[in-house]
Amino acid sequence: MHPLISTEALASALNGAEPPVVLDVRWRLGGPPGRQDYEVGHVPGAVYVDLDTELSSAPGAGGRHPLPEPAALQAVLRAAGVREGHPVVAYDGGDGSVAARAWWLLRWSGHSEVSVLDGGFAAWTAEGRPVNAETPTPIPGDIVVRPGAMPVLDADEAAAFAREGTLLDARAPERYRGETEPIDPRAGHIPGALNAPTSGHTSDGRWLPATALAERFQSIGVSPERPVAAYCGSGVTASSVVLALEVAGITTPDAPAPLYAGSWSQWSSDPTRPADCV
Known part of the structure; x- marks a missing residue:
């Protein structure tokens, strides 16, 4: 799908x-x-x-x-x-x-x-499509959650990706650069990470075509020769980077980009971990 x-x-x-x-x-x-x-x-x-x-x-x-x-x-x-x-x-x-x-x-x-x-x-x-305020009562589902089908990184693995692969930071540029930090303990970004703000995935709220997404990631520094992973403030919006990489054809459903789930909120709370500001 x-x-x-x-x-x-x-x-x-x-x-x-x-x-x-x-x-x-x-x-x-x-x-x-x-x-x-x-x-x-x-x-x-x-x-x-x-x-x-x-x-x-x-x-x-x-x-x-x-x-x-x-x-x-x-x-x-x-x-x-x-x-x-x-x-x-x-x-x-x-x-x-x-x-x-x-x-x-x-x-x-x-x-x-x-x-x-x-x-x-x-x-x-x-587009004027139908909307209502009724709260449905679904028939209960039968999904069985089997975690692990998408790769997850811890802090050490994220640091390794920044050194040996490509680690993308999905936050706004001013947060990536360390100019402001409205919610997490420290400003800055994981050393070696590249900025790929989620705002760049869309135009007027719609997702860019696959070719445009691929060109954007290439301009940021994503290369097919290096594995790519993503993080953000708390592991939420970085999920859209994982999605965008798949739409762009840089990754595949069978080999998706890993997500650093703890992201900057976890990294910045550990004073022993370095932070870059540019």
């Missing part, structure tokens, strides 16, 4: 005999909670899943958004109606950088039938 789905394709699928499970993953750093937006209106049949409490474990040594425990994630996905072998579509407010977390977690769980809605809820509503 392609990692992106168009609004037209989703609308058609929702009218089909076996519509996909749709997950609403709207979220903003610093709030307000995405559920408020969901309750005002959402794609018909969509189930809200909370990034902070359902797609992450509690903040701690693993960073601000550690990966959820498999059993807890399985319970959340089953409650949303996710079934083995059945397609899932995730969307957020617009550019897919948050919905990509749900995409990545499902892939990590061994569920390959998942896509992110290109343009998200903003594109859906801009």
